[in-house]
Amino acid sequence: MAEAKKEPRGWKDLPLSALPYKLSLEYKTGSWRAFRPVIDQSKCIKCMNCWLYCPDFAVLWDGERVSVNYEYCKGCGICAHECPVNAITMVPETKKA
Numbered sequence: 206m207a208e209a210k211k212e213p214r215g216w217k218d219l220p221l222s223a224l225p226y227k228l229s230l231e232y233k234t235g236s237w238r239a240f241r242p243v244i245d246q247s248k249c250i251k252c253m254n255c256w257l258y259c260p261d262f263a264v265l266w267d268g269e270r271v272s273v274n275y276e277y278c279k280g281c282g283i284c285a286h287e288c289p290v291n292a293i294t295m296v297p298e299t300k301k302a
């Protein structure tokens with residue numbers, strides 16, 4: 206007689222394959238993107254709101270300007286929503302920058 210299937214009660218009951226096993230750096234979420242954020246540097250006041258709100262830590266600061274790491278940006282648009290001066294435009298990936 207077949208054994209009754211046990212429902213998982215917590216993460217320790219999940220099979221190994223259901224858990225991420227690599228560093229998050231290896232999951233390049235940029236491949237999911239339908240829209241990409243483009244920063245107008247002439248409007249940017251360097252407030253860093255985009256950096257603060259980005260859920261993927263994909264906004265970069267090099268000491269002079271803000272940029273986006275497109276390998277990890279998944280195009281959610283939160284940065285554009287939170288930018289106080291509308292310096293970020295979400296552009297369809299089908300269009301060239």
Ligand code: SF4
Pocket residue numbers: 242258259260261262263264273277278279280281282283284285
């Ligand atoms: S679109 Fe989303 S993931 Fe990409 S930089 Fe903006 S907040 Fe981060």
Ligand code: SF4
Pocket residue numbers: 244248249250251252253254255256271284287288289290291292293
């Ligand atoms: S939120 Fe807008 S103004 Fe602020 S740093 Fe980002 S792009 Fe620049």
